[in-house]
Amino acid sequence: MWKRAMIGAFVLFLVGAAAYASFFIAPEEKTMHVLQRIFYFHAAAAWAGMTAFFICFVANLLYVWRREERWDSLGISSAEVGLAFITVVLITGPIWAKPAWGIYWTWDARLTSTFVLWLLYISYLLLRTLIEEPDRRALLSALFGIFAFIDVPIVFGAIRWWRTQHPAPVIMGGPGSGLDPTMNKVFFFSVLAMHALMVFLIAERYRLEKLRTDFEVVRREAEAI
Amino acid sequence: MTPPPFSPVGLRFQNIDKRYGGLLALRGVSLVVAPGECVVFAGRNGSGKTTLLRIAARLVRPSRGTLSFSSESQAGDARSIRPGFVAHATMVYDELTAEENLLLFARLQEVEQPENRVETLLNEVGLSDRRASLVRTFSRGMRQRVAIARALLHEPSVLLLDEPATGLDPQGVTWLAEAIRRLRDSGRTILMSLHGESDISSLGTRAIRLDAGSIAADTRTGATFRSILTFADA
Amino acid sequence: MSLLPNAAVLLGKELRTEFRSRELLTTTVVFILIVIVLFSFTFDPTSDESRRFAPGLLWLAFLFASSLMLQPCFLREQHNDTLSALRLSVSDPFAIFLAKLAANTLFLLLTELLLLPLFAVMYNVPVVPVLHWLVLVFFLASLGISIAGTALSAISAQARMRELLLPLLMLPLLTPILVASTEVTKSLFERTPFVQWKGIGFLAVFDLVFLTALWLFGEYLLEE
Numbered sequence: 001m002w003k004r005a006m007i008g009a010f011v012l013f014l015v016g017a018a019a020y021a022s023f024f025i026a027p028e029e030k031t032m033h034v035l036q037r038i039f040y041f042h043a044a045a046a047w048a049g050m051t052a053f054f055i056c057f058v059a060n061l062l063y064v065w066r067r068e069e070r071w072d073s074l075g076i077s078s079a080e081v082g083l084a085f086i087t088v089v090l091i092t093g094p095i096w097a098k099p100a101w102g103i104y105w106t107w108d109a110r111l112t113s114t115f116v117l118w119l120l121y122i123s124y125l126l127l128r129t130l131i132e133e134p135d136r137r138a139l140l141s142a143l144f145g146i147f148a149f150i151d152v153p154i155v156f157g158a159i160r161w162w163r164t165q166h167p168a169p170v171i172m173g174g175p176g177s178g179l180d181p182t183m184n185k186v187f188f189f190s191v192l193a194m195h196a197l198m199v200f201l202i203a204e205r206y207r208l209e210k211l212r213t214d215f216e217v218v219r220r221e222a223e224a225i
Numbered sequence: 226m227t228p229p230p231f232s233p234v235g236l237r238f239q240n241i242d243k244r245y246g247g248l249l250a251l252r253g254v255s256l257v258v259a260p261g262e263c264v265v266f267a268g269r270n271g272s273g274k275t276t277l278l279r280i281a282a283r284l285v286r287p288s289r290g291t292l293s294f295s296s297e298s299q300a301g302d303a304r305s306i307r308p309g310f311v312a313h314a315t316m317v318y319d320e321l322t323a324e325e326n327l328l329l330f331a332r333l334q335e336v337e338q339p340e341n342r343v344e345t346l347l348n349e350v351g352l353s354d355r356r357a358s359l360v361r362t363f364s365r366g367m368r369q370r371v372a373i374a375r376a377l378l379h380e381p382s383v384l385l386l387d388e389p390a391t392g393l394d395p396q397g398v399t400w401l402a403e404a405i406r407r408l409r410d411s412g413r414t415i416l417m418s419l420h421g422e423s424d425i426s427s428l429g430t431r432a433i434r435l436d437a438g439s440i441a442a443d444t445r446t447g448a449t450f451r452s453i454l455t456f457a458d459a
Numbered sequence: 460m461s462l463l464p465n466a467a468v469l470l471g472k473e474l475r476t477e478f479r480s481r482e483l484l485t486t487t488v489v490f491i492l493i494v495i496v497l498f499s500f501t502f503d504p505t506s507d508e509s510r511r512f513a514p515g516l517l518w519l520a521f522l523f524a525s526s527l528m529l530q531p532c533f534l535r536e537q538h539n540d541t542l543s544a545l546r547l548s549v550s551d552p553f554a555i556f557l558a559k560l561a562a563n564t565l566f567l568l569l570t571e572l573l574l575l576p577l578f579a580v581m582y583n584v585p586v587v588p589v590l591h592w593l594v595l596v597f598f599l600a601s602l603g604i605s606i607a608g609t610a611l612s613a614i615s616a617q618a619r620m621r622e623l624l625l626p627l628l629m630l631p632l633l634t635p636i637l638v639a640s641t642e643v644t645k646s647l648f649e650r651t652p653f654v655q656w657k658g659i660g661f662l663a664v665f666d667l668v669f670l671t672a673l674w675l676f677g678e679y680l681l682e683e
Contacts, residue, residue, distance in 0.1 A: 067288075116634050119631040120632065123628050123631060126624070127628065130618040130619045130620050131618045131619070132619075133245060134247070135246060136617060139679060139682065140614050140618070143614065143676055143679055144611070144614055144628065146676060147610065147611070147632065147676075148632065150672055151632050154664075154665060155634055157635070158635035159634075159638060161661070162639070216246075216247060218247075219247075220246060221247060282543075282547065283547075284547065284683055286682065286683075310543075310547055312543065316539060316541055316543055317541065317544065318472075318476070318541055319538070321472070321475070321476070325475070329468065330548050332468045333465055333549055335464070
């Protein structure tokens, strides 16, 4: 219990440190000034979200192969956490875009693909609520999760190829576009902090899921009596 | 009926568990069925009879444990043994005719000379004159006969019947009992689940009662036929 | 290996069933028709505007229609538990998927080709000079839609709210097809039409990737 609290505190500290670095250590960007600093959260959250979905994919594969409940629990945990991070990405995008470009949404290739990604994993969660029997739910959502993840690079590819033909404001340059070495360091630190937060959240959610499934077993056996 | 070209097949269930969510539908079921035995399974609804048969049909994967088949000619390779399965549902297409249904499944199972085989079976189950009618127009008894014909297309050495007499009128039950008797006498291994005594249950050479997913009684180990069957709905 | 013969036999059954009742085909055709007509109310179908918007609307209509058309795919196999009969009879469960996706591709293609003339007339787009390329795009896209849709309909058939669930699962997944097909179609409707080989290749790759995924995981979709 104390160990978890301490780890949580440490993760929070990391995130706080990353925030501090974003605001005070990283040099100000020439064109966007203060506004650009949101990039450190936005892009780092995107990477952390994608990693979470990758963890979900691996958990799905493991469930289909081994049929052990823990892989299903890991799958739902990582999907939810991933979705939370991606939601942050989708919200910080428009927050940045409005003062920068005057419009909330720009159909920037990455943001658009991220939106589809968000829809896919919302569907994953929705599917789970619509299947009652736990083993069926685990198997079918794992299979959908696999198909969904396979689709992700294809979605990004298609939108990048065809939806960037027309000039559109690009929401922040790529991670390496800030050539300043300090900026890069701050960025990678943010990515680290976000990943730490992601792993911590998945672990906590997983614990919760285990408690829930254990409770379900007891409840069903009690009902059967 | 001419003796079918097969060698009798036995089954072995080893420590079978089947879990649905938190509940065990079958727990630690171990059972050896000798080639040619005709086993009657009795038990309340939910005792695991259907699950056990569906595992034998390999429609359901056990959560734990194994199922294996054994025969003299084939070296126990479960993959190649295909039981015939008659379930509660008819498992035939309402929108196709009896003949089309049987031809479909005969071709899928790569039965030799499918048209002849279908012809033979239609005669055996007494549906020759209704071969070109859509199954949708059939009575329950007739559908059951199509289902049985479907199960027999590939001349299986093992037959699985899950409450096959449900919905049949007394005439239908008599016909079914006769059909099962002939199959049993030809050396096929038969597993069937039933609800109590009837013409069909008396065909069994062995009876087993399932209770809450476990074997509660077995004529092999001393229980009487009658006791197993009459406690079925207790 | 009995995979292809099994699939062929099952395909025959799928086709026979559908052509006997023609339920799926007629309802799908009418649905796309309604969508196409309704879309035309939302903008002025002058030649230039049409060329820009029409391809997207066409593919949107096809996608929506397919997400409805594919619902009965595995649902109807629950009636009388015929799915179990199929699983018992075939040597490779992938044959079931192969047959169904082939049938679905055919049905989709048929409805698309049936509606193409009407679409061309209503939206003033020149279809005849590029007809063979259009057929190619229709085929590759319909194949992709069918592969993914058949797999997903096996999933949705086992869930609640399946009527709404299948579109929910299919539409985000098929965005790449929407984008690629629209783009290729758009280029074909240009004043000087040209073939976007990038798009055609992309569709083919999509089809291959998901067909492989279905082949690898299909049997688990049918598990009880």
